[in-house]
Amino acid sequence: MKDYKDTLNLPKTDFPMKAHLPEREPLILKKWEGLYKKLQKLTSDRPLYVLHDGPPYANGNIHIGHALNKILKDVINKYMLLSGYRVHYIPGWDCHGLPIEQQVEKELQAKNIKKEDISKQEFRKLCREYAKRFVNIQREEFKRLGVLGDWENPYLTMDPAYEACEVRELGKLFHKGLIIRSKKPVYWCIYDKTAEAEAEVEYYDREDPSIYVRLPLKGEENTFFAVWTTTPWTLPANMGLMVGEDYTYVYYQVGKETYIIAEDLVENFQNTTGLKGSITKKVKGKELIGLSYIRPYAEEEGKVYPSEFVELSSGTGIVHMAPGHGREDYIVGLRYGLEPYSPVDDEGRFTQEAPPFLRSVRVFDANRLIVEDLKKRGFLIYEGRITHSYPHCWRCKNPVIFRSTPQWFISMEGKLNGKTLRELSLEEIEKVKWIPSYGKNRIKSMVESRPDWCISRQRYWGVPITVFYCKSCGNVVADKEVFEHVAKLIESSPKGSDIWFELSEKELLPEGYKCPNCGSEDFKKEEDILDVWFDSGSSHACVLRRLGIDTADMYLEGSDQHRGWFQSSLLESVASYSKAPYRAVLTHGFTVDEQGRKMSKSLGNVISPQEIIKQYGADILRLWVVSEDYTEDVKLGKSILQRIVEDYKKIRNTLRFLLANLYDFSPQRSIAYHQLHHFDRWMMSYLQMLLEEIGRFYREYAFHRVYQTIRNFCSVDLSSLYLDVLKDRLYIYAPDSWERLSAQTVLYELAIALTTSIAPFLSFTAEEVWEHLRNIDNRLPESVFMSKIPQSQESLIDRELLKDYEVLGRIREDVMRAIEQARRDKYINHPYEARVFLWGDVSLLEKYQDYLKFYFTVSQVELKEGGKYRLTAESLKGLHIGVDRAKGRKCPRCWVYYPEEEFVGEVCQRCANAIAKTGQRV
Structure with a gap:
């Protein structure tokens, strides 16, 4: 018997089954160099979406919590980009503060040098170098995650321009009378010898x-x-x-x-x-x-x-x-x-x-x-x-005390337009969308009860509180012109705020400046630095407002930031501009192991993003992020990663199948919707509903629902049903036949819709698939991120067909159960060896009778009573199913059984026609 394999339209693709993500992803990253800049140009006429980055500390390699946070931000940004927005994302780093001081002190101790043995200026220089080093390390680690942003121009709280902006913000608050100096009890760490903010206490x-x-x-x-x-x-x-x-x-x-x-x-x-x-x-x-x-x-x-x-x-x-x-x-x-x-x-x-x-x-x-x-x-x-x-210092983990010392405070009871800062902040909280919604009550109760904000710190590494004391009368000099003069000195010097500690009072003050109280020219500068929460809390002014953006669309951080960055940003923005700096705030939980325990070195349960990327690739890490409900603590462990890998394979293999059956297709050959085969029209209708659902889940930030929907669609609706049924039409009919082109038309639409829908989280894989899709359609843009997720179209939804196929799908499951009984008894070995009988309520089946044998992937379907193996359908009341052996003989090309009279030589009439259309002989 002749081998008919070469006459079939078998799948062909060089899209590999094995992803090899750790090796392939760096190549895609190279391709993405300059992509953010191109996208800014390409999308310049679109509405703007701004997710403002909360700056992590530049004091070590990124951990799994950083990865969770940055990937969530990236998923939102990319969805908004693919939905038709211009996305503005500037990554930032918190570069001052005690965590960096402590690391520098450790490095000095390793060299047997005490902090006290070097000048404040030298120590600050070491802190700056340390922060710069880890900004560069973390930047590469974040980029390796596939996060899209303006990595060439991040914001750093130690940049002179940023520090100058912060001094100006401080000046505004002094001018409004919101900053007071008072001797009142504050949290005090006796080990780090500094005051601490509410957010720095655990x-x-x-x-x-x-x-x-x-x-x-x-x-x-x-x-x-x-x-x-x-x-x-x-x-x-x-x-x-x-x-x-x-x-x-x-x-x-x-x-x-x-x-x-x-x-x-x-x-x-x-x-x-x-x-x-x-x-x-x-x-x-x-x-x-x-x-x-x-x-x-x-x-x-x-x-x-x-x-x-x-x-x-x-x-x-x-x-x-x-x-x-x-x-x-x-x-x-x-x-x-x-x-x-x-x-x-x-x-x-x-x-x-x-x-x-x-x-x-x-x-x-x-x-x-x-x-x-x-x-x-x-x-x-x-x-x-x-x-x-009992309260403990979040850095050194030692117990803190309440201690009364002279400190600078932002007064929560200070008045702005007749209302206190507390009252105005509470009003602004009501205007913000909090995700999850309970975040609102959390921050509200904190603002309601919080004391005045202690903004002074007794450390070296930070932005100075730029006020002067008159040595003659003790007057605190906090004039607007003085703040502006110091701000200009800071932003014009490559040393930034270091000049405050290097220059004399006379050099820092405007020329000829005299005490407005007594006329003296003898001053002493403040030695305290600003709380780092004021640094990061000013970022809305020092990053967004400098670009003409007065409110971010979203702030997104861990749930601990209700008492940290969300609150400091709110208070600073309300104090300066009488409004919240954000329209929406989204919070996520913390990463824990599979038993729900906090990750720690002592437990040996820490999993770093670097080891996951090395073993599996960043896309597996990204898929893990969207697979979990981030509103709670997020679990991670080996078995969870293994499950994610399996789910990834299902999605990848589905995309591979689509590409493999489009090797000879061109979108110009697409069949119009109303001329599609009814099964393909059903899938096009179903796809519109799916796109609507995916879009809704994205807009609700329910990413785990997006993941579940796409995973189930790939493994159930496509692999187990649509693609399984479609193989016959794709492989058997002539390459340019209506039956095959109708199927390919839908496969192409599926490929575009799925690739763009997974792109926000499976970014590397989506880009890889996109490269192959561009071979099919060279009109597609160079990157998947230059395209858009297709919108659900009502005109492509046949609701009657959807209802019919919903019932047909359930009947198919019943037929499969009946066939499985026959297979278990070895009565038949393959569904094509089956002849199916259906009787009772068959009105719907009559409507699709010609296609039923292909839909059930059997050789014959008869709407009458019969069959050795029988069962009552669960899908439709009054329907019965029987299974027997198929009549006739098996076609060696399509494997379907036909009566003898329907053969032309060795093959069935259908296969003979398909072969003839290709110019070959049967």
């Missing part, structure tokens, strides 16, 4: 003393205020006691002694201390106000004050107040004229103002000494231990 469990202290009430013998504290070291700074005015307090007698406690906490006090007694008197909190007591470490008496901050959840309902070491204490103290007192230095050591036995002792070490001293002097009621959530 909470971890910590064990501390839990003590009850008795403070003698003046004028009443053996009567004491009972106070509970977990920070004994703050007792030397005690200035008063706080009570709730409307709470009920009792005099609780234990033997000869009486303790004043909140009524609701007597039982708790008794159970904890073991002191059993009786209530002799009840009073309201307001009756205790003004009473005096003996302070534990001061000669002066203390008084009782009313406070809205006292709670009855723990302790005694009477709170020891140290305005120098507590936020609420400070607020109440300020109200009643109590100066914040903090006898603790930058390293957390007690100063000479403290009791002698505590001097030079660090606060946490002092707890034990204070407890022993209280016990000795008869002030201690009870001593225990407590494990509680």
